[in-house]
Amino acid sequence: xxxxxxxxxxxxxxxxxxxxxxxxxxxxxxxxxxxxxxxxxxxxxxxxxxxxxxxxxxxxxxxxxxxxxxxxxxxxxxxxxxxxxxxxxxxxxxxxxxxxxxxxxxxxxxxxxxxxxxxxxxxxxxxxxxxxxxxxxxxxxxxxxxxxxxxxxxxxxxxxxxxxxxxxxxxxxxxxxxxxxxxxxxxxxxxxxxxxxxxxxxxxxxxxxxxxxxxxxxxxxxxxxxxxxxxxxxxxxxxxxxxxxxxxxxxxxxxxxxxxxxxxxxxxxxxxxxxxxxxxxxxxx
Amino acid sequence: xxxxxxxxxxxxxxxxxxxxxxxxxxxxxxxxxxxxxxxxxxxxxxxxxxxxxxxxxxxxxxxxxxxxxxxxxxxxxxxxxxxxxxxxxxxxxxxxxxxxxxxxxxxxxxxxxxxxxxxxxxxxxxxxxxxxxxxxxxxxxxxxxxxxxxxxxxxxxxxxxxxxxxxxxxxxxxxxxxxxxxxxxxxxxxxxxxxxxxxxxxxxxxxxxxxxxxxxxxxxxxxxxxxxxxxxxxxxxxxxxxxxxxxxxxxxxxxxxxxxxxxxxxxxxxxxxxxxxxxxxxxxxxxxxxxxxxxxxxxxxxxxxxxxxxxxxxxxxxx
Numbered sequence: 001x002x003x004x005x006x007x008x009x010x011x012x013x014x015x016x017x018x019x020x021x022x023x024x025x026x027x028x029x030x031x032x033x034x035x036x037x038x039x040x041x042x043x044x045x046x047x048x049x050x051x052x053x054x055x056x057x058x059x060x061x062x063x064x065x066x067x068x069x070x071x072x073x074x075x076x077x078x079x080x081x082x083x084x085x086x087x088x089x090x091x092x093x094x095x096x097x098x099x100x101x102x103x104x105x106x107x108x109x110x111x112x113x114x115x116x117x118x119x120x121x122x123x124x125x126x127x128x129x130x131x132x133x134x135x136x137x138x139x140x141x142x143x144x145x146x147x148x149x150x151x152x153x154x155x156x157x158x159x160x161x162x163x164x165x166x167x168x169x170x171x172x173x174x175x176x177x178x179x180x181x182x183x184x185x186x187x188x189x190x191x192x193x194x195x196x197x198x199x200x201x202x203x204x205x206x207x208x209x210x211x212x213x214x215x216x217x218x219x220x221x222x223x224x225x226x227x228x229x230x231x232x233x234x235x236x237x238x239x240x241x242x243x244x245x246x247x248x249x250x251x252x253x254x255x256x257x258x259x260x261x262x263x264x265x266x267x268x269x270x271x272x273x274x275x276x277x278x279x280x281x282x283x284x285x
Numbered sequence: 286x287x288x289x290x291x292x293x294x295x296x297x298x299x300x301x302x303x304x305x306x307x308x309x310x311x312x313x314x315x316x317x318x319x320x321x322x323x324x325x326x327x328x329x330x331x332x333x334x335x336x337x338x339x340x341x342x343x344x345x346x347x348x349x350x351x352x353x354x355x356x357x358x359x360x361x362x363x364x365x366x367x368x369x370x371x372x373x374x375x376x377x378x379x380x381x382x383x384x385x386x387x388x389x390x391x392x393x394x395x396x397x398x399x400x401x402x403x404x405x406x407x408x409x410x411x412x413x414x415x416x417x418x419x420x421x422x423x424x425x426x427x428x429x430x431x432x433x434x435x436x437x438x439x440x441x442x443x444x445x446x447x448x449x450x451x452x453x454x455x456x457x458x459x460x461x462x463x464x465x466x467x468x469x470x471x472x473x474x475x476x477x478x479x480x481x482x483x484x485x486x487x488x489x490x491x492x493x494x495x496x497x498x499x500x501x502x503x504x505x506x507x508x509x510x511x512x513x514x515x516x517x518x519x520x521x522x523x524x525x526x527x528x529x530x531x532x533x534x535x536x537x538x539x540x541x542x543x544x545x546x547x548x549x550x551x552x553x554x555x556x557x558x559x560x561x562x563x564x565x566x567x568x569x570x571x572x573x574x575x576x577x578x579x580x581x582x583x584x585x586x587x588x589x590x591x592x593x594x595x596x597x598x599x600x601x602x603x604x
Contacts, residue, residue: 061360069355110387118358120387123378129348130383133355133363136340140316141359160379163348171340 004049008219015045016279019250021081023273025097026264035260037078039183039245043216044082051226056087058115066145067134071127072152073107080104083116091285125158132168135176150179154186157195168238169208177229179241185258210237216245251276286502287477289495291461295432297453298396302327304439309335312443318353319366320346326366326396346371350379354389362443363391369398370411384448385421392442394451399539401456401577410572416544418450419517426517428452430491432460437468445470456577459492471515473523479509482595483527483534487513487546490537497591519549533602534562535594542566561601563594
């Protein structure tokens with residue numbers, strides 16, 4: 001059972017609030033990664049406010065609940081905002097993002113004990129392996145809940161990812177829903193320019209995954225896709241969602257390029273962004 | 286010099302296999318992973334009794350470390366198995382981020398460490414693994430000295446919460462420690478009390494230190510010999526108590542002089558009581574093909590090298 005179970009209209013409001021948090025967090029320390037965070041906001045909000053079965057009373061072992069792992073840890077702003085808004089910790093703590101003595105490290109970490117984080121990530125390519133391990137533990141524990149993991153598309157350059165992609169179908173890890181954030185951008189340019197992935201649908205299909213596609217910036221289609229992914233679990237194959245997103249979604253000047261991968265808006269840009277990210281009853285931290 | 290007898294020679298990796306088998310019987314949370322080296326790691330008996338608790342990963346060590354980290358989240362105690370080279374250098378960042386920094390209860394079990402892997406040569410003979418692993422915060426580093434101690438260490442680390450690097454090897458060597466020993470992580474083992482020089486040895490070099498102790502005794506030198514099976518955390522009290530008696534030190538390990546047990550002891554000494562010290566270790570070099578015995582001789586890791594180092598350091602103490 002999801003502790004919030006919000007309606008689609010409510011999800012849209014929460015997503016807008018999370019996006020406000022993201023740009024404000026990154027602006028406040030003039031560092032961080034707004035582009036991918038904004039693109040994946042609707043996915044995070046869908047999982048934590050509608051789709052996943054979990055408790056905000058955080059326990060590391062996560063037995064009896066769905067687990068989520070973020071592999072592309074640089075989009076920590078959306079993860080932190082979502083966790084705070086979902087009730088894992090006080091929203092006011094978002095103000096400590098990337099500052100000294102904070103639990104909200106630049107990239108997610110367990111070292112400081114932030115509730116909701118189960119493994120450090122940021123050095124890319126490791127999250128899918130960790131998620132597979134957690135999914136295998138669920139099977140050993142006869143825990144019927146699911147494991148979710150999000151990866152970036154640029155992250156697919158890493159060889160470890162393909163080790164894991166081969167392992168999961170061979171071992172019938174069918175309690176796993178992996179999602180690739182297809183925003184087509186990475187630091188040095190588009191994924192096609194840097195290291196083209198070719199036809200990912202065919203590739204994952206050939207490796208033995210159950211592959212779905214989704215629009216990651218449209219709740220009307222994203223929510224049914226996530227339900228379809230859930231329904232596809234337990235049938236002998238790991239499930240993969242190829243999720244198309246727009247980097248910087250919701251802030252017009254951040255969309256359509258890799259420029260906003262890892263830089264913060266200035267004061268003026270922040271005000272423009274916040275005007276575009278309207279919420280009926282904004283409750284900024 | 287105290288006498289140590291043995292009735293058989295065995296490989297330390299078989300001690301790991303025996304320990305893992307026993308763990309399989311007594312701890313249902315213990316799971317094992319292997320990267321296509323089940324025979325070399327002596328994991329077959331565990332797998333036979335616990336097929337559902339074994340994961341064949343394939344030749345994909347990075348994935349193995351990540352999966353092991355994930356398994357801990359459901360309360361499992363994963364033991365990963367591959368050669369020491371592929372357990373450390375190949376997957377340093379995976380261990381660093383997903384295991385050590387994330388505080389995961391993974392037991393990284395590494396066979397064929399050091400030169401004594403033999404004929405396969407330097408591509409497989411890692412001599413830098415202790416250094417890499419001990420530099421990682423949260424990591425415990427253990428290098429037991431014989432079959433019985435490796436078995437006891439394997440069993441003991443399952444009861445310890447936190448990441449552990451357990452290093453063992455391929456050659457058959459004397460089994461001289463008790464079969465019923467209790468392995469205490471971080472607790473040095475006194476093998477011979479002496480007054481002239483402290484010899485701190487780890488792994489395969491412990492037996493050679495005992496052999497060296499007899500040669501030294503014939504020369505009228507009374508060596509204190511201590512088995513440092515846990516390199517991190519180092520038993521600082523045991524080291525300092527010993528050097529307070531002897532006033533000089535020899536470290537002995539099948540590892541690069543840079544970053545190994547000797548360096549840990551040297552750091553302790555300079556921070557507390559600087560004393561003459563000699564290293565028995567490889568000298569910033571890769572290994573090569575050869576029999577284990579030939580390699581230990583060529584790279585300066587024989588009992589005679591320990592004897593020579595002891596004589597040198599005693600002379601420095603008196604100078």
